[in-house]
Amino acid sequence: MCLAIPGRITEITEDAEPALRRGKIDFAGVKKEISLAFTPDAVIGDYVLVHAGFALNTVDEDEARKIFEHLEEMAALEEAAGDAP
Amino acid sequence: MKFVDEYRDRKAVDQVAQEIRRTVTRPWTIMEVCGGQTHTILKSGLEDLLPPEVTLVHGPGCPVCVTPLELIDKAVAIALRPGSILCSFGDMLRVPGSSKSLFDAKAKGADVRIVYSPTDAVKVAREQPAKQVVFFAVGFETTAPGNAMAVWQAAREGLENFSILVAHVLVPPAIEAILSAPACRVQAFLAPGHVCTVVGFEQYEPIAQRYHVPIVVTGFEPLDLLEGTRMAVAQLESGRAEVENQYSRAVTREGNRAAQKVVAEVFEASDRQWRGIGEIPGSGLRLREAYRRFDAEERFALTAAGAVEPAECISGLVLQGLKKPYECPAFAIKCTPERPLGAPMVSSEGACAAYYLYGRHRHGRV
Numbered sequence: 001m002c003l004a005i006p007g008r009i010t011e012i013t014e015d016a017e018p019a020l021r022r023g024k025i026d027f028a029g030v031k032k033e034i035s036l037a038f039t040p041d042a043v044i045g046d047y048v049l050v051h052a053g054f055a056l057n058t059v060d061e062d063e064a065r066k067i068f069e070h071l072e073e074m075a076a077l078e079e080a081a082g083d084a085p
Numbered sequence: 086m087k088f089v090d091e092y093r094d095r096k097a098v099d100q101v102a103q104e105i106r107r108t109v110t111r112p113w114t115i116m117e118v119c120g121g122q123t124h125t126i127l128k129s130g131l132e133d134l135l136p137p138e139v140t141l142v143h144g145p146g147c148p149v150c151v152t153p154l155e156l157i158d159k160a161v162a163i164a165l166r167p168g169s170i171l172c173s174f175g176d177m178l179r180v181p182g183s184s185k186s187l188f189d190a191k192a193k194g195a196d197v198r199i200v201y202s203p204t205d206a207v208k209v210a211r212e213q214p215a216k217q218v219v220f221f222a223v224g225f226e227t228t229a230p231g232n233a234m235a236v237w238q239a240a241r242e243g244l245e246n247f248s249i250l251v252a253h254v255l256v257p258p259a260i261e262a263i264l265s266a267p268a269c270r271v272q273a274f275l276a277p278g279h280v281c282t283v284v285g286f287e288q289y290e291p292i293a294q295r296y297h298v299p300i301v302v303t304g305f306e307p308l309d310l311l312e313g314t315r316m317a318v319a320q321l322e323s324g325r326a327e328v329e330n331q332y333s334r335a336v337t338r339e340g341n342r343a344a345q346k347v348v349a350e351v352f353e354a355s356d357r358q359w360r361g362i363g364e365i366p367g368s369g370l371r372l373r374e375a376y377r378r379f380d381a382e383e384r385f386a387l388t389a390a391g392a393v394e395p396a397e398c399i400s401g402l403v404l405q406g407l408k409k410p411y412e413c414p415a416f417a418i419k420c421t422p423e424r425p426l427g428a429p430m431v432s433s434e435g436a437c438a439a440y441y442l443y444g445r446h447r448h449g450r451v
Binding site: 001002003004005006008019027028034035037038039040047049051052053054056057059060061063064066067068071074075 | 089120227282283308336341344
């Protein structure tokens, strides 16, 4: 039930009432209109995590890259130590 | 799909698994709280990549599984009332009540509808003013903002034919209940990433301190789960007990303030029964006084009529991580997803369903 899927914002419809902010989200080709009430700062092109019709947060691209940078560093260290598999 | 596919990369997953094997020196038991995480672990065979010292046990983070039987019975009773429409997430429909599931009610002619979002139920209420539209509001902190927003919207539009049957539960009190149990063998937790997307992880810090237990906020893809496990093992091996955030691409310490605000506006904490576990103080949500008129239990004056659990089902022990699903004598014999005895065999987040679908062959049961 707590599943949330990342999708890219392609359109935003602002409303005088912030709780009614909406947007179109592209989930790898499947488009759906969802509520952006909880992501007031999200802009077109941002990736948001969507759960049951609501964007819960914007995905932080810098943070998303960190684990891969860490893994690359680890692999490079292993190679330097000469014990890479 | 961006932010999904790269976290399923086999080479990266293997690399983290290797790091865990290199770090571990002693046996450790780690609980992933969320049923969605349990399914990823079983589906991806992550347990096979872990060294024998690391045991993953599966927690109570399946809202469908812990929704009390009497609430299912109440949902069925509402659905069978003439003039009502019961809207629910699809997962709830096959969960067995005392005598009927919502699917059985639908088969008897009740108007039971599966919705994607609670706001879809509000739309049904708007379009069907002569009907009483009830949304079965099941879920953890992740789902609470959307459900709160649905009630807020109904209040704003004066939709007096809309109400919700509240079955909301909260994670931190459940973690405390598990840690306080005398039989508890959990030494570290992978906290549910999407719950923390909403509420952040400040609430977990006093628990980590009080029980001296590492808690790692973890995502839902295979690489997330192994990295969360690696971080938990590293803490255990070095004697640390902190809250760490593996899922930093989606979770901040303070969480989503806008979402928390609407939840606090509409709901307040309350004691709550967990199916198979019992009452956990302060572990649920109920509608605040100002929104109480949207409470389906009050609107329809529903009372529990002696709900009875099947004696053979050990789901309570499974949900607390005390037994694995295949240790249940009924597992895959008397209890299957088609003919379930308990909710964990039904839900797409239930541990029993995960073992049945992905793991049971390994235990020589079938």
